[in-house]
Amino acid sequence: MQAFEVLRSFGRLHDLSAALIIGGKDVELERKHIATMNVIIATPGRLLQHMDETSNFDGSTLKMLVMDEVDRMLDMGFKSQVDEIMSNLP
Numbered sequence: 001m002q003a004f005e006v007l008r009s010f011g012r013l014h015d016l017s018a019a020l021i022i023g024g025k026d027v028e029l030e031r032k033h034i035a036t037m038n039v040i041i042a043t044p045g046r047l048l049q050h051m052d053e054t055s056n057f058d059g060s061t062l063k064m065l066v067m068d069e070v071d072r073m074l075d076m077g078f079k080s081q082v083d084e085i086m087s088n089l090p
Contacts, residue, residue: 022042023043070082
């Protein structure tokens with residue numbers, strides 16, 4: 001949430017579109033937004049859900065992946081999710 005708010009604070013000064021993809025949000029609404037966004041900020045679990053279930057999710061055009069606090073994710077036991085995300089990308 002913090003990363004999304006920071007992006008929104010300066011993103012409106014640029015030609016960016018961003019989506020926050022996290023658990024507890026409407027999955028169908030997220031699916032509609034994913035294809036049109038320049039930046040997606042997501043939790044690992046929700047990102048994997050969309051990679052697996054959203055037909056228009058296309059990681060082949062990805063130019064950059066930023067995994068904020070990946071060291072903490074690994075320490076918290078999310079290694080398999082991080083590995084799965086990486087295996088879904090070119």
